[in-house]
Amino acid sequence: MFKKHPLFIFISLYLVIWGGLTLLIHSQTSISPDTAENIIWGMNPSFMHDKHPGLGAFALAPFVYLFPPLLANIIIESILITISWVFIYKLLKIYFQKNEAILLTILSALSFFYMGEFFLQYNQNTILLPFWCASAYYFAKALETNSKKNWILLAIASAFGIYAKFQIGLLFLCMLGYLILNFDKKYIKNIVLSLVIFVVILIPGAISLHEMDFSTLTYVFDRSNEASNPILRNIAFSVFDILFQSLNFAIFFITIACMLIKKSATIDKKQTKPTIIIFIGLLPYMIFFILELIKGRLPTEWLMATSALVVPSLYILFNIKIVSVNFKKLILFGILINLIYFISFNLKNFSNNIIEHNNIGDSVALVADKFIKDNHLTKPNFVSSNWKYSLYLPVFMKNKPTYIRYLDESNTTEPILVVYPYCNVNLKQEFIKNNYIVKTDVCTNVYPIDKFNPKPHPFSFYLIQKN
Numbered sequence: 491m492f493k494k495h496p497l498f499i500f501i502s503l504y505l506v507i508w509g510g511l512t513l514l515i516h517s518q519t520s521i522s523p524d525t526a527e528n529i530i531w532g533m534n535p536s537f538m539h540d541k542h543p544g545l546g547a548f549a550l551a552p553f554v555y556l557f558p559p560l561l562a563n564i565i566i567e568s569i570l571i572t573i574s575w576v577f578i579y580k581l582l583k584i585y586f587q588k589n590e591a592i593l594l595t596i597l598s599a600l601s602f603f604y605m606g607e608f609f610l611q612y613n614q615n616t617i618l619l620p621f622w623c624a625s626a627y628y629f630a631k632a633l634e635t636n637s638k639k640n641w642i643l644l645a646i647a648s649a650f651g652i653y654a655k656f657q658i659g660l661l662f663l664c665m666l667g668y669l670i671l672n673f674d675k676k677y678i679k680n681i682v683l684s685l686v687i688f689v690v691i692l693i694p695g696a697i698s699l700h701e702m703d704f705s706t707l708t709y710v711f712d713r714s715n716e717a718s719n720p721i722l723r724n725i726a727f728s729v730f731d732i733l734f735q736s737l738n739f740a741i742f743f744i745t746i747a748c749m750l751i752k753k754s755a756t757i758d759k760k761q762t763k764p765t766i767i768i769f770i771g772l773l774p775y776m777i778f779f780i781l782e783l784i785k786g787r788l789p790t791e792w793l794m795a796t797s798a799l800v801v802p803s804l805y806i807l808f809n810i811k812i813v814s815v816n817f818k819k820l821i822l823f824g825i826l827i828n829l830i831y832f833i834s835f836n837l838k839n840f841s842n843n844i845i846e847h848n849n850i851g852d853s854v855a856l857v858a859d860k861f862i863k864d865n866h867l868t869k870p871n872f873v874s875s876n877w878k879y880s881l882y883l884p885v886f887m888k889n890k891p892t893y894i895r896y897l898d899e900s901n902t903t904e905p906i907l908v909v910y911p912y913c914n915v916n917l918k919q920e921f922i923k924n925n926y927i928v929k930t931d932v933c934t935n936v937y938p939i940d941k942f943n944p945k946p947h948p949f950s951f952y953l954i955q956k957n
Contacts, residue, residue: 519851524613537698577623621651771799855886
């Protein structure tokens with residue numbers, strides 16, 4: 491069975507660990523702030539939102555409608571990751587033997603970007619991943635076959651990638667570079683067709699972006715400029731990040747080293763190198779670290795899609811050639827790593843008293859509803875707070891209030907429920923300074939979810955209104 495369907499077996503066992511076991515031990519409201527944010531956006535679907543394009547929220551919405559939040563999160567994560575790995579395998583099958591393609595796909599999947607918080611955290615990096623991999627595959631197929639079908643599918647996958655996250659532009663840049671260096675007149679007609687389809691699909695998004703005064707793009711630029719530091723500090727950040735992120739490929743290096751020692755792999759410098767894999771696999775990864783040199787340390791999760799094809803690129807660069815593969819040992823080794831990571835990750839989160847991303851759930855919303863009820867208040871239509879906590883209020887409060895991201899930019903004259911961690915007496919004065927009346931407030935305890943011994947954390951609840 492391991493010989494006939496190794497990739498299917500690996501994916502199935504992986505999903506049993508991160509999907510099945512997660513559902514067994516976690517509360518059904520145990521979702522990350524990013525998941526909660528996408529649920530909020532899904533309540534009011536749009537091609538563009540204030541931070542990101544709308545595809546991620548749109549894709550999650552039907553699952554949230556049908557299932558509890560955590561189950562919905564697990565289902566869509568499982569689907570998107572599986573599709574991504576299938577496209578990686580299909581891409582590698584173009585240039586490698588079947589066993590090599592399976593080996594490299596499994597080694598690519600043994601990345602920490604598919605484990606722990608990265609699996610539980612549904613966000614725009616997750617929704618981007620399959621479109622990144624699909625775009626890479628159809629680009630390679632289009633150049634190989636020059637068929638209209640593949641050029642059209644490339645346009646569709648690429649356009650949907652834009653609706654997932656603008657970061658796919660890094661991949662487009664590398665595709666363009668490869669196309670310029672390997673241009674052939676026979677491509678012109680299909681390239682034009684592909685571009686027309688690509689632009690047509692993006693028209694609704696462009697209109698939506700204009701209607702929002704380009705706030706989605708503004709957020710992207712602001713986020714990328716957050717870590718503006720002196721050049722020497724940026725270099726230090728980038729070097730450290732490169733070394734730290736190399737841990738993601740430790741399993742690849744260990745596996746290949748063992749195979750070389752056992753003579754089940756060799757170094758073959760004469761074999762033909764598919765440079766296209768390096769262009770679309772390694773160059774986006776390198777551009778990320780170049781940007782860190784300029785801008786400072788960037789969010790690690792941005793590497794989820796960017797690093798998807800790095801393992802095959804390294805395999806090509808090091809001239810490795812597989813002689814034979816023991817898939818049974820490889821799969822058991824990979825699943826053991828996932829299992830160890832799963833156990834250690836959850837033991838850490840369940841045993842401490844820190845409120846991690848997945849320990850908030852409906853806890854703050856339940857106390858907020860009680861605060862409203864106990865004070866005989868009208869249920870507020872608006873909520874705001876520290877981003878990590880306020881995102882859960884529209885998702886889990888009974889009346890599903892509207893989320894206000896920036897309180898100082900709000901124009902509503904209706905009451906707003908504001909929640910902050912700790913009992914901060916200075917906040918009340920801040921509200922008054924900013925022309926708000928504090929109608930009612932209380933500092934009370936909130937108990938996090940998914941803890942062996944949950945301990946109370948003080949939270950302040952305010953009902954405020956424009957003066």
